[in-house]
Amino acid sequence: MEFWVLGPLEVRDQGQVVDLGAPRVRLVCGLLLARPGDLVAVEQFVDELWPDQPPPDARALVRGYVSRLRRALRSGPSGADRVVTRKPGYLLQVEDQELDVQRFERLVAEARSARQAGQPRRSAELFRRAHQLWRGSPFADVPHAASIAAVSTWLIEHRLTTREEWFDVALAAGQDAEVVTELTEFVTAHPLRERSASQLMLALYRCGRQAEALEQYQRTRRIMADEIGVEPGAKLQHLHQRILNADPTLANPTDPPDVVEADDAAATSTSAPATTSASLEGEHESRPGRPARESTEVVAWRQLPMDIAEFTGRxxxxxxxxxxxxxxxxxxxxxxxxxxxxxxxxxxxxxxxxxxxxxxxxxxxxxxxxxxxxxxxxxxxxxxxxxxxxxxxxxxxxxxxxxxxxxxxxxxxxxxxxxxxxxxxxxxxxxxxxxxxxxxxxxxxxxxxxxxxxxxxxxxxxxxxxxxLDVLSPEEAVQLMAQIATDDRIATQRHAAARVANLCGHLPIALTLAARRLRTRPRWTVSDLADRLAGDADGLQSVSPQTRGLNSTFDLSYRAISADQQRMFRLLGLHVGNDITAESAAALAGWTRRQAEEVLEALLDEHLLQQEIVGRYRFHDLIRPYARHLADTEETSGQRVQALHRLLTWYLHAAAAAHDVFDPHRTRITDLELLPTECTVPKFRDYEQALVWYEAERANLVAAIRAAHPHGLPEVAWQLAWVMMSFFYRRSYWDDWISSYHTGLAAAQAVGNQHGEATMYNGLGVAHSDLRQYTTAIDCHERAQIIFESINNQRGQAWNLNNLGVVYVDLHRLDEAADCFQRALPIFRSIGDTRGEGICLNNLGDTTRRLGDTEAAITYLTDALAIQQRREDHGGLQFTLTTLGDLHQDTHQYDIALEYYKRAMTTSRQLDDQRTTARTLTNLAKTHRALGNIPAAIDHWRQAHTIFTDLSDPQADEIADELTEAIWSER
Missing domain, CATH: 3.40.50.300 (P-loop containing nucleotide triphosphate hydrolases)
Incomplete structure (x- = not known):
């Protein structure tokens, strides 16, 4: 598909012009093309379409115009769907070089590169090709709303500037005669541009037309005096004088055009075209005339850490x-x-x-x-x-x-x-x-x-x-200690306090730790603290305060805490995540949660840990290396390995416990790496609690996956990745999902665990399928299938075939989908996996329904329903009920379809399966529309759209289109 805005707005699909329809639809298209790939809010459209007084149903009208634009773009030979609905508006997907502005910018960039490489002729030709893309004023036949006008103004100025660049390189290439006519036309149209006037004067002079060059100067001078009341600039005057004197150096086209008034930013860098591309490709640089942005609701925007009550000075x-x-x-x-x-x-x-x-x-x-x-x-x-x-x-x-x-x-x-x-x-x-x-x-x-x-x-x-920022002054250092110590010892022992400050190098973090130690030792004098610092074996007075001297301050606090606190502090240096909870610390140390929490709170009081979120602890970045150093020197190698194994295995089992509540109907791994007996796995009362835990621990869980194999637990690497799949999917954490599965894949491959390897390929196939990356998904599933078959893992074969069949359904390759399901079904039956059998029968019923074989579909779905009802598999039952609703909707038995859909939705809500609930709501909406009950259809689509949006599911876009069409039809 090609989009043309450098002139009248035009869209071409495989060479055929797409009819965009009414002016307001063209304006909507223009607003989206002014910012391709960039989100334009519905409110922005309202402001642009009706700048004075929008009608009461303006938002519905916008959705209608967008829907008509979407239909127009789909009507081309490719049937491409380029308009995407995203809260709170829409964006237009434009691939690289599909927009004429992008092609213009690419040619301009190549022209500039050729000029810098000393190839003026090639540069001139590239500039010429770039400007041949222009067919008139930008968005010439689009109503000029504010954003369109702003972008058009800037593009026109950019066209003029780059055309002057073209004249520059043409003159440098000796093409004076070739461009003198175009220059004359350009200067006539833009008489106040001194740069082009100087270029025309130089071209005329080099063509032997000295008198005309001098006359051009006088003409420019008169126009400037009459219209803006100023004389030409110094460079133009200097060129005029050189032409009067017949300066022989002007005749040499290889000379640098220093006599020409040039736009330095455009001539010497790529910053100008980057700004042009920015305005149309999503890079939002600040510049005059830029269109106003839409208002976007911020949902979690107060993220500052807590202020420091002890702050002083500065x-x-x-x-x-x-x-x-x-x-x-x-x-x-x-x-x-x-x-x-x-x-x-x-x-x-x-x-x-x-x-x-x-x-x-x-x-x-x-x-x-x-x-x-x-x-x-x-x-x-x-x-x-x-x-x-x-x-x-x-x-x-x-x-x-x-x-x-x-x-x-x-x-x-x-x-x-x-x-x-x-x-x-x-x-x-x-x-x-x-x-x-x-x-x-x-x-x-x-x-x-x-x-x-x-x-x-x-x-x-x-x-x-x-x-x-330097260290604190002596006065500020003492003031900081006095504020932390909270009594009058610092004030009454100023000399000793100054000595402590000096021993701490006036470094705030060292001063804070020293003062906190003084506060927790009410019988110490400030001199006692100073003597202990001065007597440290590391010698604070002779080393840099930010390195070993700081560690000496840490040592002072470390030696003063209990043995249990010291051990916990050391082991926390081994923690793989960014923050620590009482549960993970307990696993690391092999303690109970209460023991761990008491010690963590003590370390927090000692300022050896920090806390920005209640219940979550973290090191200052200077203290963590110190703790790790203590772990390396005071814990044996075996103790370190055992601690890390407890932690990583605990993360695996904790994530699995959350998974049992978060997605209770998914098949479990039965041979998880054994959990040490001293570790306790958390319990989760409901879906919400499991979700909150997953969200809080996500970074730590991903870090655990990365750390498991290097620390001797490759099984944990792929098993933990597998356990996390449901969470990654429902929360759309695609990056974490794919990177974790690749980590698990590498771990399984490294130790020759083919079961783990195939499991990772299967999960990667599902991930890439959900991202609509079907080629990669199929490749992953095919790799998984080869391995599952080679190790005779029948369960893996059956589920992987089922998942591959779903990919083929999405691609509308229904014969291949049916083949996958037909191959999986007997395997499910032979191994007694009735849940898999029921799901596969439903998928077969859905596929044969799509193929038009209603009789076979009824048989498969009836069998699936019987299995799922017998084993009370509500997770599978919701899908089969939905497919039965689809089947009766196909045959226009809408009342029966509604009953099946309602039963399916009730089941999904009982399971708290929001995604499937939304899909069933969509089916209910379609059935109500077929029955002519448009208000009911709109209500169901709205509910479905809300759920899909909350889940960040791609289907939200499709539902938005259906909802818009329904609202539009009700007007």
Missing amino acids: QAELATLHGLADVGEPDLPTAVVISAIEGMAGVGKTRLAVHLAHRLINRGRYDDVQLWTDLRGFDADHPPADPADVLESFLRLLGVPGDHIPPDVESRAALYRDRLAEKRALILLDNAVREEQVRPLLPGRPGCFVLITSRRSLSSLDGAHAMR
């Missing part, structure tokens, strides 16, 4: 940062304000950033959105956070459903910038390691304030205001 730094924040007010025409707080470990960068953020929020600033993330730039045990993962997390917090999040970092960054457009947002990026990690996380519009903390200088981060 008044000069706070004043500077407040000044920068003032520059970021949204009513000032400026860029995003970025402040990078840099300094050594433990100097208080995060404390300062968090405290400033809370002060700004309390003053009513940046109150739309506040996002925070730990980029883990300096974590010895974990890689730095991947910007793609951070963007996924931010987008989910900003209300983007999981299956609507693009797979690549560039598209995620574009959608992220779009979600923050027109919002007053404060973004806190903690512990950054490099500029590349940060750039995708930066907003694109004024009114945002970004705070970055890093131990490294981010000097090449464009637009960032660097603040180098």
